[in-house]
Amino acid sequence: MLFLLCYNVNVMQNIYLDNAATTQPLDMLEDTYRQYAGAGWYNPSALYKPAVDAGRQLKDAAETLLSAFGSSTHRCLFTSGGTEGANTVILRGVKNKKNCNYVCGGFEHPCVDECFRQLAQAGADVRFITPDASGMIDPAAVLQAVDMDTVLVSVMHVNNETGAINDIQRIAAGVKAKNPDTLFFSDGVQAFLREPLADTSQIDYYTVSAHKLHAHKGTGAIFYTPKAPLKPLLLGGGQQGGLRSGTEDMLGILSFAKAAAHYHTNAQRFNAQIRELHEAFLAALGQIDGMHVLSPQGAQGCAHIVTLAFEDVAGETLLHSLEAKGIYVSNGAACSSKKGKSRMQDALRLPAAITDGVIRVSFSIYNTLDDVATAAGEIAGIVPTLRQYTRK
């Protein structure tokens, strides 16, 4: 911080508002690191005591995560992250039967979307459900698409671009009522521990990622019911009951469990705090001419994501103007930030005037009310300036 002060007074602040892309690791994970580096690094497949202890730590970590998910009946498969989780479920979770079909939300994360597009290219019948303008999936539209040949329905819990919350409990229940054999998968990467699920029993697969919850990149998990089919995506030494070969990432997994337990214990407080940031941010922004809030408001939108679109402003220019002030936001999901805006534009059918003017602001427990007030003030100040150059 001192260094930054000396370096340039304009970038002395560091207001990180891209928490849907990744989050700062919790300070407490430094202790987890030390425990791992001291006595937790053994190979859990080996047979002597310290290795068996490592194996027990893995089991405990799985139980911690499942408890945070709210299930005592699901199983936990550790993965290298949300992407591997979704790929495993979609490409290895369901036997591709003759004449079967898949039903998929029309604005899923690319790790889901690309798998279904690959299946479709290979000739599968994949039914993409068009979201509303906030990215939300209508449960009725999903149910209408499901028939007796539907093997898998996939609808994400919280949309990573807009924060729209899908009512996956209702969707799962409806799907099962229409076809009890249809499996239901939800990408829970943005939702885990942020959006409670009262009943997880009809969710056959749920995937989560550690680094979205203040743990480390490179670790995730699939929660799945004992009856949900699952074949390995990675073949080899037969770790994790043969379902996912590869030495388990002890550090990543122990850190994920530690962060999840902490978040779980404090979930109500943390989520209220983030909701307060969300509301304070929007209140501080006020009414900006030509600004559209794309995220659904109130109970339909997840607290940590606010996506805004500005007429006659380039989102990327706004992003870099904020960057110059030490404020970091996204012009869309990080994983698609280098791919342009086409996915969001297509899915949400954005009006041409705002297509290029999208930024995503996303909060975490590390943000303060001052942070969001400052960011809102800067946005309100920068937008008219940028328009001087871009308005035709």
Add this chain to the structure above:
Amino acid sequence: MLFLLCYNVNVMQNIYLDNAATTQPLDMLEDTYRQYAGAGWYNPSALYKPAVDAGRQLKDAAETLLSAFGSSTHRCLFTSGGTEGANTVILRGVKNKKNCNYVCGGFEHPCVDECFRQLAQAGADVRFITPDASGMIDPAAVLQAVDMDTVLVSVMHVNNETGAINDIQRIAAGVKAKNPDTLFFSDGVQAFLREPLADTSQIDYYTVSAHKLHAHKGTGAIFYTPKAPLKPLLLGGGQQGGLRSGTEDMLGILSFAKAAAHYHTNAQRFNAQIRELHEAFLAALGQIDGMHVLSPQGAQGCAHIVTLAFEDVAGETLLHSLEAKGIYVSNGAACSSKKGKSRMQDALRLPAAITDGVIRVSFSIYNTLDDVATAAGEIAGIVPTLRQYTRK
């Protein structure tokens, strides 16, 4: 340590000799952790400066690893470990052409072997080359199996069970001379930075793993030539040029690069030190009645692995007897330790008398001459005692 002293004087020592299974993280990686947790945790796909800096760190890490590999022309794809690396190369590296065939070492790591067995089950022509009794693959046998329809040859660099070093430069050169279109892959997980390669130019794919070199589990890489075909195993956000979706594991990758740079700088010294441990261990063991050294000796065996077989002794019992003294060895590769001995028995055609009596002892820079002398002494003492119970 104090705790252990109080707990049980018999287990006060901790002599870890299972370094082929995994290795203790370098102390210096605690600094890497702090750097990552402080300013290295940003999402490298994002567009603002700290994220761009993270992207630059990834690029630097790739260059560090490639330099340690000894190539300025290969590319580096980060993976979640050796297993994902091998799966990606074998299942996504080569287009399965009509009437094509594969040539594969007959005692590869399961992450290679299982992929080829899956291809064979799907109808592919896979030619497994029988190793010699030490696990080594005869280059002439490989070349004999290669023909104009061979698309991929896979021979591991150092065998993980016996330490046998395969002459992959000679094999790769021979393969290319016979069929310039055949791609050559080597699993370098046990060999990277331990066995130098003077010429990497004919190795199309080489896979490595961080945790075998004192970095963390959950990170690995594929080194591949620009001309070697490679399609993604994981689909999604398009990270790493679309070849491996999923947010990059910054901590794992930075730690791997740090450990590899350290090992690279000190390779000669470290490898000499480990060779000295190997020789001191064997010298201290001396001649034990009914003991067979399965690992090739001298230049044909990698310094860090010694695999022994004892007539009329159960390897697992020996392992647990040593464990009681705080000495940790393996009764085979950790990834197959719970699967029984059948792979090794089959591949090496072990005589029935020693099939069950195998232990693998593997060294690292953290071991001392005292460690190996103590371990050898305990083995020499325990084996006759165990035979009192098992000899018929």
